[in-house]
Amino acid sequence: MALLGRYSSYVYAILRIVVGFCFMLHGTRKLLGWPPGGGGGSGALNTLGGAIELVGGLMIMIGLFASIAAFICSGTMAVAYFMAHQPKGMLPIQNGGEPAVLYCFIFLYIAAAGSGIWSVDALRKGGSRGLTGT
Numbered sequence: 524m525a526l527l528g529r530y531s532s533y534v535y536a537i538l539r540i541v542v543g544f545c546f547m548l549h550g551t552r553k554l555l556g557w558p559p560g561g562g563g564g565s566g567a568l569n570t571l572g573g574a575i576e577l578v579g580g581l582m583i584m585i586g587l588f589a590s591i592a593a594f595i596c597s598g599t600m601a602v603a604y605f606m607a608h609q610p611k612g613m614l615p616i617q618n619g620g621e622p623a624v625l626y627c628f629i630f631l632y633i634a635a636a637g638s639g640i641w642s643v644d645a646l647r648k649g650g651s652r653g654l655t656g657t
Contacts, residue, residue: 536586536641542629543584546596550577575599583633586642590634597630 527534551557553564553573575596582592600623608620615621638644 532640535636535639538629539586539589539633539639540584540641542626542633543580543582543589545580546576546626547580547584550574550580553577572599572603583630586638586644589638589642589644590636593630593633597627597634600624600627600630 525531548558550573552560553569554577576599579592579596579599583589583596604615604620604623604627608615608618608623610618611620612618615624
């Protein structure tokens with residue numbers, strides 16, 4: 524029996540919102556320089572990655588075509604891992620790639636599970652159910 528099983532749809536919605544928001548911030552940092560700190564960069568791949576992070580993260584956060592957005596973001600993180608991290612060492616703990624791996628598989632789960640409650644997709648399909656979950 525799952526400890527929080529009866530709240531799973533709400534916990535999933537919170538996971539989708541928080542992960543989407545955090546991913547979106549990677550994009551705003553790359554493209555807009557906000558929030559300040561490391562992780563900027565330049566070049567076409569950085570710009571493309573930043574655009575996917577910003578738009579994909581926003582779509583996942585608000586639950587608008589979250590399955591499609593998450594699938595694209597998952598692939599982006601897989602590519603990022605193998606291009607930027609894997610050459611530095613065999614395991615994610617060695618090469619600094621744990622965030623990329625976690626994002627990749629969380630997005631893969633969101634791609635399979637869909638937008639869920641508290642989402643634009645749920646509002647489009649069933650009115651107020653999207654906000655209340657009831």
